[in-house]
Amino acid sequence: MPTIKVLGGGREVGRAAYLVSDRGEKFLLDYGVNFDEEDHPQFPGHVRPIELSGISISHSHLDHIAAAPLLYITGRPRAFTTRPTMEMGRILIRDFLKLNAFYIDYELSDVETMSENTIYLEYGEEVEAGGFRILMTSAGHILGSSITYLTTPSGHLIMYTGDVNTIQTWTLSKAELWPLKIDTLIIESTYGSTKHPPRHLTEKKLIDSIEEVIDRNGTVLIPAFSVGRSQEIICLLQAELPHVDVYLDGMSREITSLYLRYKSFLRDPSIFEKAVENTNFIKGWQDRRKAWRKPGVIVSSAGMLKGGPSVYYLKKIGSNPRNAVFLVSYQAVGSPGHEVLETGGIEEFGIEKLRARLQWFDLSSHAGKDGLLGILLHYKHSLKNVIIIHGEPDAANNLASMVKERMGNDINVFIPNNGDEINVES
Ligand SMILES: [Zn+2]
Ligand SMILES: [Zn+2]
Known part of the structure; x- marks a missing residue:
């Protein structure tokens, strides 16, 4: 049975890190940081890089990418992402290192090792890593940002929204929802209780x-x-x-x-x-x-x-x-x-x-509650599990009640804490 371990982003915005395990294989979705009240970086739960079939990175914001170089101090897992994500990620991580070097265990050379071990994906292209299959489509959030579709070794289909925007903006098209039968949706909830004005x-x-x-x-x-x-x-x-x-x-x-x-x-x-x-x-x-x-x-x-x-x-x-x-x-x-x-x-x-x-002015690059609900309803015929992450407790709870109200009780809804491991049925 596949499991998803929440290493960060449980009932908090940021520090996204989700470890998917199935049939002895492991794959990591994002590995980001957060900042505490003193502005010091906080890292997600530990992962042994040697155990990973790969890691995918949804976009270049530090709360999704900035812990990933830690995996390259001792390991060489393959990273999967788009070219702009890695290029911008390197610029942002360089800046992050400059400001916080004292609190960070990796160095610039580890960031380079990460980029040397990256396999670049075009939107809509599917690749394999270990027993997993990975496909990315546009998330509409920032340049190169992606929704990740991960098929596990036993055939369970997980969709991870990353940070997602469901409206068209001047620079980007809205998120592209790929026509698949999703079993488990890992969805961000930054604005799970907010309706953005038009x-x-x-x-x-x-x-x-x-x-x-x-x-x-x-x-x-x-x-x-x-x-x-x-x-x-x-x-x-x-x-x-x-x-x-x-x-x-x-x-x-x-x-x-x-x-x-x-x-x-x-x-x-x-x-x-x-x-x-x-x-x-x-x-x-x-x-x-x-x-x-x-x-x-x-x-x-x-x-x-x-x-x-x-x-x-x-x-x-x-x-x-x-x-x-x-x-x-x-x-x-x-x-x-x-x-x-x-x-x-x-x-x-x-x-x-x-x-x-x-x-x-509210010009958010995250979907509001209507947009998030739209994603859920889009996949409602196949969805078995919804895992709500990357949101403050109020926002996550609100999205959870909307899911139950609109989609009934047959669907399992989780609002995990960091460290929780969720069993998802195959
Ligand atoms: Zn984020
Ligand atoms: Zn972001």
Whole structure:
């Protein structure tokens, strides 16, 4: 009987790591990290690399990939993922290592060993590893992100959503649900109790707000995650406000070049190319010092104002009510972005009261509760088990009640804790 051991991501967002065992073979779905309140990395449960037939990596966010190099200190398991995931993963892990080296047991050379042992998949292509078969399709979350379909040695079909988005965005198509008879679904639940407002309305609100600020000769700072959100914003600006000056700063620049290199993973490469042409890349301090002095939009990492050039811009433009700070990313509790939304100021930057206009826009790259339910209903005729992970307890519980309500009691629903091992019937 196949079993799934939850090594991370049980009743928490992040640190995704799921070990599938069947007929003596083992396969790992993701191996990511989380951060505690002091921002120190937390690793998932231990795996012996020698026992693995392989590991698949759903996407390049640290909470899905950043523990994986640990497996290459002593082992050489084959990794399965898309090219953009590994390329972006290497950039993000390099940064993670730089900031947290003291807490991390692996080195850059182990990251290289991981990438040397990677087998790259195209969406829809199926490969074998040990007794397992692996297939990936687009998850719509960030460039190269994948839903993983894993057939175990005894023929049990597991679908793992990774982080998934079920709506089309400027850069990516919506998640592609492959026509298969899924037995067990491992589903994320980040927004298991949240209904996102319709995307086009949020975008319109953001565009209208930007126009108001520009009309008053103000500067807009959009702190955005370097992977995904920044690229979405520059596409939106190119489409709706092509006459406005747009600047891109921080790690987003390097990631944007990667998006260009792997255009075939984009929904419409021509939209993206135009957006990049329309965007001024900040190349150094000279550009940076000029950018905020005139009306325009500055898109810069970090998305939660935790560092990066966005902090510099915030300090420069924040005291003038003509300017604006528009947050478009998730703001974790304890982050400066969260603090300014709650209190209007940020203590560590010496900002008692932000004078610039401040607003938050829901442009999530995760499916809301309706989208998640849509995935479940899509496979309802074959589903026997649903394992809800990658969500706070409230969100996971809410999704579980929706499943029971809409799909009846014949289906087994699990909200595991880290360390739990679940038997799934063949
Ligand atoms: Zn995640
Ligand atoms: Zn993610």
